[in-house]
Amino acid sequence: MAVKGLGQPDQKYNGSGLKVGIVHARWNRQVIDALVKGAIDKMVRLGVKEEDIFVETVPGSFELPYGAKKLSEKHQFDVVIPIGVLIKGSTMHFEYISDATTQALMRLQDSINIPVIFGLLTCLTEEQALARAGLDEAKSMHNHGEDWGAAAVEMASKF
Ligand SMILES: Nc1c(NC[C@H](O)[C@H](O)[C@H](O)CO)[nH]c(=O)[nH]c1=O
Ligand SMILES: CC(=O)[C@@H](O)COP(=O)(O)O
Numbered sequence: 001m002a003v004k005g006l007g008q009p010d011q012k013y014n015g016s017g018l019k020v021g022i023v024h025a026r027w028n029r030q031v032i033d034a035l036v037k038g039a040i041d042k043m044v045r046l047g048v049k050e051e052d053i054f055v056e057t058v059p060g061s062f063e064l065p066y067g068a069k070k071l072s073e074k075h076q077f078d079v080v081i082p083i084g085v086l087i088k089g090s091t092m093h094f095e096y097i098s099d100a101t102t103q104a105l106m107r108l109q110d111s112i113n114i115p116v117i118f119g120l121l122t123c124l125t126e127e128q129a130l131a132r133a134g135l136d137e138a139k140s141m142h143n144h145g146e147d148w149g150a151a152a153v154e155m156a157s158k159f
Contacts, residue, residue: 038145
């Protein structure tokens with residue numbers, strides 16, 4: 001049995017009536033699209049209505065904190081899921097964006113006072129990114145977007 005993973009929630013949460021914002025980057029689009037779909041499908045299975053899920057895009061992951069902030073100021077979301085895929089290149093670009101974006105998303109929860117789900121993959125290779133979106137040939141891992149959808153419904157319902 002796998003040790004890693006979300007684990008069973010304390011109860012089955014019902015997402016009906018929740019309003020969810022998804023803001024996703026457009027870099028590494030193939031992986032992003034699968035993650036966004038995974039998150040939406042999971043939330044719909046947990047009762048969230050598709051019309052209550054609002055999706056917006058930003059250019060890259062660095063833009064996620066500002067995009068999520070502005071969007072959540074415009075709409076009455078119960079939870080927001082920023083989704084981005086950072087893949088290490090040959091410079092320090094990856095390290096700076098990974099750290100800055102993570103810190104900003106963490107702080108964002110305090111300023112907008114709704115849960116912000118951490119939908120950011122920080123991968124050293126393309127293969128790692130594909131696997132975490134359930135897209136590698138071996139299907140070695142599940143689509144992490146599903147975890148983010150489940151976390152969103154739980155966090156928005158529980159608190
Ligand atoms: N290299 C990746 C980026 N880089 C772009 C930045 O996030 C940003 O959009 C740009 O510097 C303009 O401010 N973004 C990703 O989401 N993923 C990457 O792998
Ligand atoms: C978007 C950039 O600035 C780019 O040159 C970063 O390069 P790398 O992804 O190889 O680190």
